[in-house]
Amino acid sequence: MEKNLPIGISSFVEIRSEPYYYVDKTPFVEKLVSEGKYYFLSRPRRFGKSLFVDTLKQAFLGRKELFQGLYLEKNWDWSVRYPVIHIDFGGGEVKGAEGLEKWILQQLEEHQNLYEITCKWKDDYHACFRELILKLSQKYASKVVVLVDEYDKPILDCIEDRETAKAVRDVLKNFYSVLKPLDTQLKFVFLTGVSKFSKVSLFSGLNQLRDITLSREYSTICGYTQRELEEVFREELKDKNLELIRCWYNGYSWLGEPLYNPFDVLLYLEEKQFHPYWFETGTPSFLVKLLMEKRFYLPELENLVATDSLIGSFDIDRVRPENLLFQAGYLTIKRIFSLADKILYELSYPNKEVKVALNEVLAEYFTGDTGEVSLKTRDFLLALERNQFEKMKKVLEGLYAGIPHDWFRKNELFRYEGYYASCFYAFLCGSGLEVIPEDITNKGQIDLTVLYRERVYLFEFKVVEGEEGEGKALAQLKEKGYHKKYEGKSKEIYLIGIEFSSRERNIKGFFWEKIN
Known part of the structure; x- marks a missing residue:
């Protein structure tokens, strides 16, 4: 493998310049890589998914200097580095299949320039993606790492226009279908999103893909636990009401202990007043219209019982309020129980x-x-x-x-x-x-x-x-x-x-x- 692998610019580098504010999630990096190869993680927006993807990226690129004092510094093979394809759909808004194809090709071209590789398939995103993986593997005599952040955002951007959303979904289906036949060239694949759409081949094609969204052992992979909050931000919290902070911002759960949204915590500590910081970063207009259309009885949001199918994957043609409320972060799991051998989830608001x-x-x-x-x-x-x-x-x-x-x-x-x-x-x-x-x-x-x-x-x-x-x-x-x-x-x-x-x-x- 060539030693001079390009690394690019990283949000993780910026965060690590202020180590006091970094909650160490690197044990999960080692655990994921040692236990499997293909993963999917769903979490609400602004919950730390992108930072974790970037942490994975820097680890595979071998940037040991960024992990000083963290768990991974002494629990990772820094002598081996891998080429990384990092596709990020979170940085823009696409309103159609054609625009999405152009966006994918643009990101693939950036990777070609970064790794000094030329793909002959300039206008075919499917063929170009496949060729890029093969050429990277050949050039560096190495397996390739593929990281996709906010895989579903192009669909969510046009969810109110179902025909357009279907066309966008089909583009993504074709794009992700590249991965399965190239198993021998791939070292690790990690994809994140807010929602899990059932008809994207990401889930039907990659049979070995592990969905860790509701895995207890990975429940705290993003977000801050109470212990992490009090340890990392000890100085800032000296004169603060911890119970009030918990009431306002804690409570998200994926079958593990309750979590804080990092976005809320950081802005609260900066502004020093309680405010719906996370909520105001998105407009739930489609969700509100859906609740109205379904004549949803709003008091049920306090104590909603759902099945696996209601909080799992869904299709564009059959979007249910319970599903969208949970995956978007407006409801969270409060309790899991079973009736007649059926697993049921009790959902409610995460916090004030x-x-x-x-x-x-x-x-x-x-x-x-x-x-x-x-x-x-x-x-x-x-x-x-x-x-x-x-x-x-x-x-x-x-x-x-x-x-x-x-x-x-x-x-x-x-x-x-x-x-x-x-x-x-x-x-x-x-x-x-x-x-x-x-x-x-x-x-x-x-x-x-x-x-x-x-x-x-x-x-x-x-x-x-x-x-x-x-x-x-x-x-x-x-x-x-x-x-x-x-x-x-x-x-x-x-x-x-x-x-x-x-x-x-x-x-x-x-x-x-x-x-x-």
Whole structure:
């Protein structure tokens, strides 16, 4: 093998220039290489996938100087170096198959220039990729390492246009199909993404590919554990509330211990205030529309039970909310259990950041609001603080009045109790309040419970046909005695019955009563 292998520029080099901020994940590098050859890892955006791919790259290139003080420094054969093909789809946006082909060819050309190799297949990305692997193997008398970062981003970029997404998927299918026949020329293959699409040959062609997304032994390969956070950032955390930081940013899980998103941690320590840093780096518009299209009952997001098929791979033609919510990082695994030999996963929000920020967006979309939700949130919180129930009612009337009339033309949403409850739930969660949907008691379920300071508010919803409220929702709360669950636990308990008119499509009955 030639000794002067080109190395290029690396984000890992930049991170290592500030070693204090580097959480050592290099034990996973040694473990992966020693145990297998083909791997796939799915994690949400901004979760450290790219940094880990770059760590792999620098290890295979033999850059020992970058690993001083890290586990891999003394647990890696630095005498052997490998040519690396590093394809990164995370740095741009593609809106069609033709654009994707050009982007692939551009990256392959950059590798040809880097390694001083000329491929004769200049316009055929499939043939050029194959030729590049073969020529690298021949030139360096070595097997080749292939690293693909954000393999699925070209599909996700155009997911709302399903025909275009299918065409992009087919390009990727053809591109990744190069790998299987070249097994003898390949040393190691590692691919990352947010989602796992079932019809990409990456998964159907590479039979030996190991998906480590839900592998317990690799569950902490990206992200920070509580121990890593407290050890690496000890100085910065001296005057910080660790429990509040955990509440805001910890909680992601892939069958292992809960994790922090590194992006949130670093920005929080820099800005020194709690903010939805990670959430604001992406716009879940497609997901929000999908939840609306499927009439998804939003309170179920607190405790959603899914099967392997619902959180595993999916196809463009059959995208389910549960799948997208989990893979995109808006829900995470809280518990795994089995019923009738079927493995089930209990999903919920990972932390406060996601719960509050996602529901604020959902409230805006579900009510057709264009920016007024934050003002209504302020007014509702002030009314709640002062127990001004008439003002609460007016805020909610304004919220529902914003629902676009066109939304009711082709469906029966105005008769759908769950829709009104979903809007209210999203509004309350987006306000940052502690909300318990479908609160279980020994008498049944409360539609919605809000805990605020030392007060408890119990809500019941009804859809009525007439224009005037009848008080049935409040009567049910009293009849069932739901409030007994909180007697002795709170200073004040309030029962609130809200009735919606299917004709007027707004609140027509708002009845309340204080219990103690």
